[in-house]
Amino acid sequence: MVYGISIILIGIGIYGLMTQKNLFKHIVSLSIIDTAVNIFIVATGYVSNGKAPIYTRALPGFSPNSFVDPLPQALVLTAIVIGVGTLALGASLLVRVKEKHSSINVENMKGVGE
Amino acid sequence: MRRLYAILVAAGLIYMLFVFLGTLPLYGKVDLSNRVSAHFLAKDVNSVDVKKWVEGDKQVPSREKIYGRKGFEDESANVVTSIVVNYRSFDTLGEVTVLFASAVGIGLVLGGMKRMGYGRKPNFILRVSTGILLPLIIMFGIYIFVHGHLTPGGGFPGGTVIAAAVLLLYLSNEEFVANMKTSKSLEGSMGSLYVIFGLAGLATGGAFLFNFLPNGVVGSLFSAGVVPLVYMTIGLKVGSELSGVVAEIHEEREG
Numbered sequence: 001m002v003y004g005i006s007i008i009l010i011g012i013g014i015y016g017l018m019t020q021k022n023l024f025k026h027i028v029s030l031s032i033i034d035t036a037v038n039i040f041i042v043a044t045g046y047v048s049n050g051k052a053p054i055y056t057r058a059l060p061g062f063s064p065n066s067f068v069d070p071l072p073q074a075l076v077l078t079a080i081v082i083g084v085g086t087l088a089l090g091a092s093l094l095v096r097v098k099e100k101h102s103s104i105n106v107e108n109m110k111g112v113g114e
Numbered sequence: 115m116r117r118l119y120a121i122l123v124a125a126g127l128i129y130m131l132f133v134f135l136g137t138l139p140l141y142g143k144v145d146l147s148n149r150v151s152a153h154f155l156a157k158d159v160n161s162v163d164v165k166k167w168v169e170g171d172k173q174v175p176s177r178e179k180i181y182g183r184k185g186f187e188d189e190s191a192n193v194v195t196s197i198v199v200n201y202r203s204f205d206t207l208g209e210v211t212v213l214f215a216s217a218v219g220i221g222l223v224l225g226g227m228k229r230m231g232y233g234r235k236p237n238f239i240l241r242v243s244t245g246i247l248l249p250l251i252i253m254f255g256i257y258i259f260v261h262g263h264l265t266p267g268g269g270f271p272g273g274t275v276i277a278a279a280v281l282l283l284y285l286s287n288e289e290f291v292a293n294m295k296t297s298k299s300l301e302g303s304m305g306s307l308y309v310i311f312g313l314a315g316l317a318t319g320g321a322f323l324f325n326f327l328p329n330g331v332v333g334s335l336f337s338a339g340v341v342p343l344v345y346m347t348i349g350l351k352v353g354s355e356l357s358g359v360v361a362e363i364h365e366e367r368e369g
Contacts, residue, residue: 003135011128018120045151048142052266053155053193055332060181067193069144071151074197078209081270081352085216088359092220 002043009036023097023104027090034083038076045069154197157186181333189329190263190338198268199341199348203323207308210348214305217355226365229291236286244286251279259349263338269345273352280357284364292361297354304351311344 009032016029050068051059059066094104101109139145146152153159157180181191190196198206252275258265259272283290315324323340330337 002141003138004132007128007131007135010131011124014127015120015124018123019117043141044138045144046142047144047146054264054266055181055191055193057181057333060179067146067155069146069149069151070154070193070197071149073194074202077194077198077268077270078205081209082212085213089216089219089223092224092363096223 002046003040006036006040006043009033009039021106023094023106024091027087027094030090031083031087034079034087038079038083041072041076041079045072154193154201157188157196159187159201182331184329184331186329186332188325188338188341189332190341191333192263192265192268194266195263195268195341195345196338199262199344200325200338203312203344206348207312207323210305210308210351213352213355214301217301217359220359221362224362224365226362226367228366229289230364230366231288236288240286244282248279248282251282252276255279255349255353259345260342261335262345262349263341264333264335269348270352272349273354274356276349276353277356277360281360284360292357294358294361297358297361300354301351301358304347304354307347308344308351311340311347315340 013029013033013036016032017026020026020029045068047068051066053067053070053073055061097109098104101111103109146155180186188196188200190200255272255275255278257272258267258275259269262268262272280292284292312323315326316322318324318326325339325341327339327343329339335342
C-alpha cells in the first residue's frame with residue numbers, strides 16, 4: 001500500500017518533469033520524487049506493530065520484530081538533509097536565472113539560443 | 115501530444131516499479147532476524163549470532179533488558195542515532211560536508227550587500243509574539259540536539275529549529291541582519307571539531323571516529339560516549355549553516 005503510494009508519487013514527479021515548462025515546477029517535481037523515494041525506503045523497514053527503535057522504560061529489551069528496522073531510517077535522515085541542500089541551491093540558482101533572462105519559463109527566456 | 119507521451123512514460127515506469135515490488139517482502143512483514151539491523155538493535159555488531167539471538171539462545175538471550183544496563187558496544191538508547199553518529203559516523207561527516215558545500219554554493223550565487231525589504235511593516239501580532247516565542251524556540255532546538263541519543267531527533271532537526279528562529283527574526287523585523295561573521299566562524303569551528311573528535315578516536319582507539327569516551331548506562335543523559343558531543347557539534351553547525359542560508363536568501367545586490 002505505502003509502496004504503491006510512493007511509486008505513484010514517483011510517476012507524478014516524472015510526469016511533471018516531462019511536461020512543465022516552468023523551471024520552478026521542475027524543482028517541485030524533483031522534490032516530489034525525492035520525498036517519494038524517502039517514503040519507499042522507510043516503508044521497506046516497517047514491521048507490523050513495530051515500535052520506534054528506542055529503548056525506553058516501557059520497552060526495555062529487544063524481542064524479535066518488536067522494533068521497526070532502524071537502518072532505513074538512518075539512511076533517509078541523510079537523504080533528507082541532502083535533499084534540503086540541493087533544493088535550496090536549485091532555488092537560489094533560479095533567482096539568478098530570473099534576473100538574467102527575465103523569466104523562469106523555458107519558452108519566455110530572453111537571450112537563450114534556440 | 116507531449117502530455118500523452120509523458121503519461122505513457124510515467125505509466126510505464128510505474129508499471130515497471132510495481133513489477134519489481136514482487137521481489138520485496140510484503141509491507142509490514144519484514145523479518146528483522148534476516149537483516150543486518152538486528153546487530154544494531156542488539157548493540158553488538160562483532161560477536162552476536164543473530165539467528166541464535168532471536169531464538170532466545172544462550173549468546174544474548176532475546177527479551178533481555180537493554181535499557182538501564184551497561185556494557186554494550188554503543189550505549190545510546192535511540193538506535194537510529196547510534197547508527198547515524200556511531201556506526202556510520204563517517205557517512206554523516208560526508209553528509210555534513212555536502213550541506214556545507216550547498217551552503218557555500220548558495221552564498222556564492224545569492225550573496226549581496228544589503229538586506230532585502232518586504233516593503234510593508236510586519237504585523238503587530240508577529241512582532242510581539244516573536245519576543246515571547248524566540249527564546250522558547252531556541253531552547254527547544256537545543257533540547258532536541260542535546261537529547262539526540264535518548265529521544266527522536268538529533269543534530270539535524272535541532273539545527274533546523276534554531277534556523278527557524280532566525281527566520282522568525284527576519285520576518286518580524288525589517289531592519290534585522292544576521293551577523294554573518296559569527297555564523298560562519300561557528301560553522302567552521304564546529305565542522306573542524308567534528309573532525310577533531312574523529313582524529314581523537316584515531317589516536318586513542320585506532321579508528322577514525324572511534325567512540326573513545328566512557329559509555330555509561332543506556333537511557334541516561336550522560337551516556338553513549340562521544341555521540342551526544344558529536345550531535346551537539348552537528349546541531350550547532352547545521353543551525354548556523356541554515357541561518358546563514360536564511361540570511362543570504364534575504365540579501366540583494368546593489369542596482
